[in-house]
Each structure stands twice: as C-alpha cells, then as structure tokens.
Amino acid sequence: MEESASAQIEFRKVTKMYGSVAAVTDFSLAVGRGEFLTILGPSGSGKTTALMMLAGFEAPTKGDILISGMSVAAVPSYGRDQGIVFQNYALFPHLTVRRNLEFPLEMRGVKASERVALVERMLKRVHLGAFGERMPSQLSGGQQQRVALARALIADPPVLLLDEPLGALDRNLREQMQGEIKSLHREFGKTTICVTHDQEEALTLSDRIVVMRGGQIEQLDTPEALYGRPANRFVANFLGEANILDDPELGYHKKDRPGTVPMIRPERVRIAAGNAVQPADQDQRQIVSGIVEEMIYAGPLRKYQVRVGRTSLIVREHVASGQEIFKPGDTVRLDWFRADVRSLSE
Ligand SMILES: Nc1ncnc2c1ncn2[C@@H]1O[C@H](COP(=O)(O)OP(=O)(O)OP(=O)(O)O)[C@@H](O)[C@H]1O
Ligand SMILES: [Mg+2]
Numbered sequence: 001m002e003e004s005a006s007a008q009i010e011f012r013k014v015t016k017m018y019g020s021v022a023a024v025t026d027f028s029l030a031v032g033r034g035e036f037l038t039i040l041g042p043s044g045s046g047k048t049t050a051l052m053m054l055a056g057f058e059a060p061t062k063g064d065i066l067i068s069g070m071s072v073a074a075v076p077s078y079g080r081d082q083g084i085v086f087q088n089y090a091l092f093p094h095l096t097v098r099r100n101l102e103f104p105l106e107m108r109g110v111k112a113s114e115r116v117a118l119v120e121r122m123l124k125r126v127h128l129g130a131f132g133e134r135m136p137s138q139l140s141g142g143q144q145q146r147v148a149l150a151r152a153l154i155a156d157p158p159v160l161l162l163d164e165p166l167g168a169l170d171r172n173l174r175e176q177m178q179g180e181i182k183s184l185h186r187e188f189g190k191t192t193i194c195v196t197h198d199q200e201e202a203l204t205l206s207d208r209i210v211v212m213r214g215g216q217i218e219q220l221d222t223p224e225a226l227y228g229r230p231a232n233r234f235v236a237n238f239l240g241e242a243n244i245l246d247d248p249e250l251g252y253h254k255k256d257r258p259g260t261v262p263m264i265r266p267e268r269v270r271i272a273a274g275n276a277v278q279p280a281d282q283d284q285r286q287i288v289s290g291i292v293e294e295m296i297y298a299g300p301l302r303k304y305q306v307r308v309g310r311t312s313l314i315v316r317e318h319v320a321s322g323q324e325i326f327k328p329g330d331t332v333r334l335d336w337f338r339a340d341v342r343s344l345s346e
Pocket of ligand 1: 018021022023041042043044045046047048049050197
C-alpha cells in the first residue's frame with residue numbers, strides 16, 4: 001500500500017526505439033503524488049518521447065509504466081485520466097473558449113447544468129471570465145495558453161502533463177504564466193510532469209528536476225541540489241554557467257582527483273581591483289590575478305569575463321551602489337572560497 005501511496009507515476013526501465021534510434025533508454029523514475037516534476041534537457045534528448053509514452057500516445061519498446069501502482073501498458077490514452085497541454089495539442093479552433101472547456105466534461109458525461117458552472121468557475125480562475133464566447137484565434141498567445149491549462153484541469157484529472165507549455169511566449173508573458181502554473185499547482189495539487197528545455201523555467205516551477213541527455217537520465221534532484229551540486233560537467237553547464245578550473249594557474253591539478261574536474265559558479269567568484277588589500281580570510285580562499293576581457297551589463301547583474309592563464313573565468317555580481325566597475329584591460333584580483341568549489345565527474 002505504502003508504495004502506491006508515495007509513487008503516483010513510475011517508469012520502470014523504459015526504452016523507446018524508433019527503428020534503430022533509441023529515443024529513450026533505460027529510463028526509471030518515480031513521481032510522488034502532488035509532486036511537480038520537470039524533465040529538462042537539450043533538443044532531441046527524449047523529453048517528449050518520455051511524456052508521450054506516459055500519455056499513451058506511444059508505447060514503450062521495453063519496460064513498463066505504472067500509474068497509481070498499476071501497469072498502463074494496456075490502457076489507451078483516453079483511459080488514463082490525464083490533463084494534457086502539449087505544444088502541438090492546440091485548442092479546437094472551431095469551438096469557442098467556453099465550448100473548448102466543456103469538451104472534456106462532455107467526454108466524461110458531466111450534466112449540462114454542472115458543466116456551465118464548472119466552466120464559469122474555471123474561466124474566472126484563469127482570468128478569462130469575459131472571454132468565454134471568443135474563438136481561439138481571437139485570443140493572444142498567453143490567453144490561449146491559459147485556456148489550454150484550464151481545459152487540462154477542468155475535469156479534475158489526478159495527473160497533469162505539460163510539454164513546453166510556454167514555448168511560444170515572450171519572456172514577460174512566460175514569467176507571468178510560470179507564476180500562473182505555480183499557483184494552479186499550489187491550489188489544485190495535481191501531480192504534474194512538465195517538459196522544458198528552459199532551465200530557468202525548470203528551476204522556478206519544480207519540486208524536482210530530471211536532467212536528460214541522449215535519452216538517458218543524467219541527474220534527478222531538487223532545483224537547489226542540481227544547481228548547487230551538479231553531478232557532472234554536462235549538468236553543471238546545462239543548468240546555469242560554470243567555471244571549470246582544471247588549470248594549475250587556478251590552483252588545481254588533474255592528478256589531485258582523477259576523473260573529476262573542479263567547478264565554481266560565477267556568482268561565487270569575487271572581483272576586486274588588482275591592488276586591493278588581501279581579504280582577512282585569505283587562508284580559506286583561492287586568490288588569482290587576471291585581466292578583464294569583457295564586461296556585460298545586464299540589468300541587475302554585471303558579468304565579467306576575466307582571463308587567468310589559459311582560462312577565461314566568468315564572474316557575476318549583483319549591481320550595487322559604490323561598486324568599483326572594471327573595464328576590458330584592467331588587472332583584477334579574483335577570489336573564491338575553496339569550500340565553494342564542486343568536484344564534477346567528467
Ligand atoms: N516518430 C519518430 N520517429 C523517429 N525518431 C523519432 C520520432 N520521434 C522522436 N524521434 C527521435 O527521438 C529522439 C528524441 O526525440 P524527442 O522528441 O523525445 O526529443 P525532445 O527532448 O522532446 O526534443 P525537443 O526539445 O526538440 O522537443 C530524437 O533523436 C528524435 O529525432
Ligand atoms: Mg520535445
């Protein structure tokens with residue numbers, strides 16, 4: 001009993017072959033009830049394939065998928081009781097917003113009077129109370145996405161599947177919709193699996209993130225653990241920026257820990273004038289001297305590229321008043337806590 005209570009969805013050693021191409025290989029994953037899990041990875045890494053198998057649009061070549069502890073190998077997609085927002089699974093263009101939302105309810109035999117009330121409530125919930133009679137083509141991209149989310153949620157499925165739900169939106173709208181998805185998740189508590197190649201989106205929304213590459217899982221962890229303690233070079237680079245320190249000039253030697261490379265995140269590196277006084281806690285810090293190659297100003301952040309030996313290090317600092325600003329050609333001193341350096345497998 002306990003097992004099925006904790007894992008609502010389970011992939012067991014699932015492989016999907018398209019001819020000789022392995023889209024997903026030996027994929028195992030358990031998703032808890034009410035959890036928001038994101039599958040993150042570059043294009044072609046198998047994210048959509050994994051979700052399509054869960055939705056029942058594709059069948060695994062090997063392995064099994066369980067929902068609430070039961071194999072769904074024999075259950076067709078319409079029998080799986082999942083709300084779906086896929087990028088290519090658009091609204092019905094010939095139906096009004098209201099009729100789009102009514103559709104899943106009709107499919108489940110909900111009475112007409114009840115349907116009206118449910119649609120009304122859901123339209124209000126996604127801030128589209130006045131848009132019920134519009135056709136999808138008369139809505140903005142963000143409004144269409146909200147209708148799609150509303151349609152996925154309205155029949156109260158226990159599981160919500162989202163494939164790049166915000167892919168087509170501009171940055172501001174994306175952020176707004178991320179907030180919307182988060183608050184819907186908080187409110188309805190659906191087990192949600194979201195596919196994205198946008199790392200910021202994954203970090204913002206998820207309880208846990210699966211990082212995929214080439215059809216396989218590279219790492220599965222909470223956003224903070226993934227960012228703070230990436231397992232390998234690929235994950236470190238895919239989630240944010242990473243300074244790889246495998247250069248004797250940076251104080252690290254390959255032979256120290258074979259098969260691994262040291263890494264420090266750009267926001268953990270401090271920048272100061274070349275002739276600044278040494279920090280009081282210098283025994284805990286690595287201190288190097290470099291030349292600024294580039295300074296990029298990005299709103300609240302300033303990003304430097306600093307040449308140290310054969311390595312170009314990225315330094316990111318929050319813009320604050322009274323800060324010294326360096327320009328290309330300046331000699332600077334960089335330092336970081338040795339304890340902040342992570343050891344990655346190659
Ligand atoms: N129907 C298909 N027939 C053959 N190969 C396929 C098919 N669908 C996907 N693939 C291949 O499987 C691999 C994984 O594809 P998938 O669509 O799962 O990637 P993805 O991670 O969702 O990528 P994206 O971020 O671009 O959407 C790719 O190499 C792709 O070319
Ligand atoms: Mg995809």
